[in-house]
Amino acid sequence: MTRDFLPYGRHTIEEDDIEAVVDVMRNGLLTAGPKAAEFEKAFASQVGAKEAVVVSNGTTALHLAVIVAGIERDDIVVVPAVTFLSTANVVEMVGGKVVFADVNPETGLMTLDNLKDAIARVDGSVKAVMPVHLTGHSEGMAEIYAYAKEQGIKIITDCCHALGAEYSDRGKPGDGKYEDFACYSLHPVKSIAMGEGGVVTTNDLKAAQMMRLIRSHDMHRDEESFQHSDMALDVSGQANPWYYEMHKLGYNYRATDMQCALGISQLKKLESFVEKRRKLADFYDDALSSIGNFVKPNDRSKDCLSAWHLYAVQIDFEVVGKSRATVMRKLSEQSIGTQVHYIPVSSQPYYRERYGMQNLPGAEEYYSKTLSLPLFPQMEEADVKRVVDTLHKVLTV
Structure with missing residues (x-):
């Protein structure tokens, strides 16, 4: 390569990536347009999941997954100690309690024994575990999944390093084989870049629909979901065209069409x-x-x-x-x-x-x-x- 300085990681942006973003800027909607759905379809296909939900970054992906997994105040979640801050922080953001698991000192990965040791320290029941595919590797996910399911524990995998990885038996991280939800980061140093960006994959259609609502302030615009018909309908009984309802707390976690256009182009090169x-x-x-x-x-x-x-x-x-x-x-x-x-x-x-x-x-x-x-x-x-x-x-x- 021609650059003298070698950073630990760097994005690869080429002319077709730039053109994809410019095309949106010239001809399309900058946000809330069709590119998010197009990117989601391509990403789900790439990973092998039924659903992919694109959001603004990896942390918001983790946060949405924790919310939709039903983690609430005082719920206990096991998190490996070696990870980025956000894996644990999103549990705290919903009022949950983090129990840190130790890791294999040769890989930095949480093993089944590490998980069992963490659960043994818990005073109460564990609601979820968040395995981290550190550096793009994973260890013992089949055993962790089987044990967690026996215990009624949900699995949210932090796949922020793992886009493009493959399991040795079958499938890929994020395809739902070993998790309920998988979360990705598309930060510039990751496998593909969206500037900032994140994705949650799942095989649960209802959960995916919930995440798409929550990422946009939980704004419901479909008439069937309206709870206040006196405000929703005009005197003739038709829905008011401007009307929307918020049923629960939501967030502005949307990704822009410019980000998604870049993601679509980059995904082709994964x-x-x-x-x-x-x-x-x-x-x-x-x-x-x-x-x-x-x-x-x-x-x-x-x-x-x-x-x-x-x-x-x-x-x-x-x-x-x-x-x-x-x-x-x-x-x-x-x-x-x-x-x-x-x-x-x-x-x-x-x-x-x-x-x-x-x-x-x-x-x-x-x-x-x-x-x-x-x-x-x-x-x-x-x-x-x-x-x-x-x-x-x-x-x-």
């Missing part, structure tokens, strides 16, 4: 984007194998063919005698961007104050060693070699 990410991951695996056992890629799950949203490695910073901050700064000086995914959410001041200090050794170990290296479709094998060679030099000199 397969090629993911194929390139997988090749780059293979290049990293080969290059890292020769630089020492103080750096290793995350363990691979046998259950999933990753979409490789991120390429995360584990570095034994104690062994190399350098702090992670020092390594990141020195890499940045060589025009290589890195990031940490993630600080355990359970350690955030808000959650420490709310639930106290958590003993989650797997999450702490994973966090202490993880570092995300540059990975995005515009990179080439030479870029991977440059990253690995520079990392090796920074760690050993």
Whole structure:
């Protein structure tokens, strides 16, 4: 690639993507037009779900899923400690209670044993669990799903890293095989970009219809749903053309037609984007194998063919005698961007104050060693070699 600086992630926007957005700006409705429905149909087909509901970003997708799943005040939801803030925050937003699960220290993923341990700490019944497909991988979803269903627990998967991933047995994350709802982010560093954008997939038509209402202030315009006929109807008994009703609290979580036009164009390229990410991951695996056992890629799950949203490695910073901050700064000086995914959410001041200090050794170990290296479709094998060679030099000199 031609750019000197390699960020940890970057979108790929091409002329046909730009033209798709410009066409809407020139000829279509900027919002509340036909592009949302068109994008939803294409996204559902891509994932293998019956329904897809597009919203403004990944957090609003998670929030809608939690609402429609029936999570209410004081309901208990299990969330892996290693995830982005929003996975836990949306539970708090509806008044629920978060119980943090530990993770496998080699992958950052919640296992069935981690889930069972979290439930054993609960004083009360668990309403839902939110597995996170961290870095585009998943682990033990069949076992987690079977156990959760036995316990009457709903499953909301955080698939924000997983668009384009595939299960090794059959299907894809978000197709409804192992979840009631799946939530995606279409932020610029994700598998495809909408600027900002999010999607919830489900096989529950009624739930999808509810989400489409809630994303637009729960405004009902169909005559059959009207509850106040004295206001809805004119003197002849016909519905007033301007009339609408709000039956419950809703939000402005709509995506614009410009975003959806970009999403439609990008979705056509998903397969090629993911194929390139997988090749780059293979290049990293080969290059890292020769630089020492103080750096290793995350363990691979046998259950999933990753979409490789991120390429995360584990570095034994104690062994190399350098702090992670020092390594990141020195890499940045060589025009290589890195990031940490993630600080355990359970350690955030808000959650420490709310639930106290958590003993989650797997999450702490994973966090202490993880570092995300540059990975995005515009990179080439030479870029991977440059990253690995520079990392090796920074760690050993």
